[in-house]
Amino acid sequence: MNLCETKHNNQLSDLGNQIAQNIEDIKLIAVAGPSSSGKTTFTNRLRIELLAKGIEPMMISMDNYYKPKTEAPKDSDGNPDLEHVEALDVKKFNQDMADLVMGKAVSMPIFDFKLGKRVLGPSITLKKGSPILIEGIHALNDKLTDLIPNHQKFKIFISPNTQVHIDDHNPLSLTDLRLIRRMVRDQKYRNTPVTQTLDMWSSVRRGEFRWIYPHQETANFIYNSELTYELLVLNKFALPHLLQVPKDDKHYITANRLVKFLKYFKEIDSTLIPSNSILLEFIGGSPFHD
Missing domain, CATH: 3.40.50.300 (P-loop containing nucleotide triphosphate hydrolases)
Structure with a gap:
């Protein structure tokens, strides 16, 4: 950490x-x-x-x-x-x-x-x-x-710039990492169910490809906001809500995939996270959050 x-x-x-x-x-x-x-x-x-x-x-x-x-x-x-x-x-x-x-x-x-x-x-x-x-x-x-x-x-x-591999067939992309962060934040601050976050995600991604990524190559500095330990924290907040997605929901396959991946990670005590950490922006407790 x-x-x-x-x-x-x-x-x-x-x-x-x-x-x-x-x-x-x-x-x-x-x-x-x-x-x-x-x-x-x-x-x-x-x-x-x-x-x-x-x-x-x-x-x-x-x-x-x-x-x-x-x-x-x-x-x-x-x-x-x-x-x-x-x-x-x-x-x-x-x-x-x-x-x-x-x-x-x-x-x-x-x-x-x-x-x-x-x-x-x-x-x-x-x-x-x-x-x-x-x-x-x-x-x-x-x-x-x-x-x-x-x-x-x-x-x-x-x-965040990383890709986590459990094995050769089970990668978690940086897009999935951001999705998990957003699910946790939406639930924490807006009481938004993960299915609603998933409903919006395709639109969010379209906006990123249209308005953000075309300009990234003009940047003078690339800041990697990935924290290797964050899945050990985020799993505790994301899993209970992902497990509630019913099998007949259109987002069940995505939710189940994320559940299987997050279960590989043990939980750690979130109170050990530094008070200025980017991670607190998603799980709560950040001094910079409105």
């Missing part, structure tokens, strides 16, 4: 050093990755790492730039496609980021989810030597930041 978490710490230290060495040029740091990669925890830990190096990033929420649902592009079923890049006010986001980089004051929007639209927020100015820090599905898409020169952007792609 300690070795796995140390690997994450070392990656963060290396990343912080790279940014610090080029901070005079870097004006915007962008973080993106597929679902359940640990982006929230990572982005907050990166901010702390930079603060320790005397760099004070300004975190900007891309969610505040969503258009009202009535203005969002439609998917193939005629419903608002909130994963589409044009669901965001691309023009305003681009201009606001460019104005901040140039030292101008910007009146930030705040998306009021009760009203379903943006309202006017506070006026902010970027401090000298402070980069902007953004995280989101489209963060690496230059369409959102094409007014900022490429040499002033530092892009980070985060994803």
Whole structure:
């Protein structure tokens, strides 16, 4: 466990050093990755790492730039496609980021989810030597930041990068690992049954291939968020719910496959997990979770 978490710490230290060495040029740091990669925890830990190096990033929420649902592009079923890049006010986001980089004051929007639209927020100015820090599905898409020169952007792609093999015929891919993470998180924070998570998973994957993976090769840094011990923790949270999927359910085969795999792993005490671990983003107890 300690070795796995140390690997994450070392990656963060290396990343912080790279940014610090080029901070005079870097004006915007962008973080993106597929679902359940640990982006929230990572982005907050990166901010702390930079603060320790005397760099004070300004975190900007891309969610505040969503258009009202009535203005969002439609998917193939005629419903608002909130994963589409044009669901965001691309023009305003681009201009606001460019104005901040140039030292101008910007009146930030705040998306009021009760009203379903943006309202006017506070006026902010970027401090000298402070980069902007953004995280989101489209963060690496230059369409959102094409007014900022490429040499002033530092892009980070985060994803677990591993493949676990019990034997030559039983692999667990990183996609399955993220699926298990998401099942556990959805159940913990949204009381969502695993069958509902599985219902959404194909749509989530389509969005990843359309909006995230095409931009990963432009990243300046690849952060591997895999923790080798995590299946020893996640099994305790995932198995009870996967075992409840009935045999006549359309997701039974997938659920049963994951059950058989998770049963290979012994449980370990989750209280031993460090308080800043990415794993807590999924099982609960993270200081960075909203």
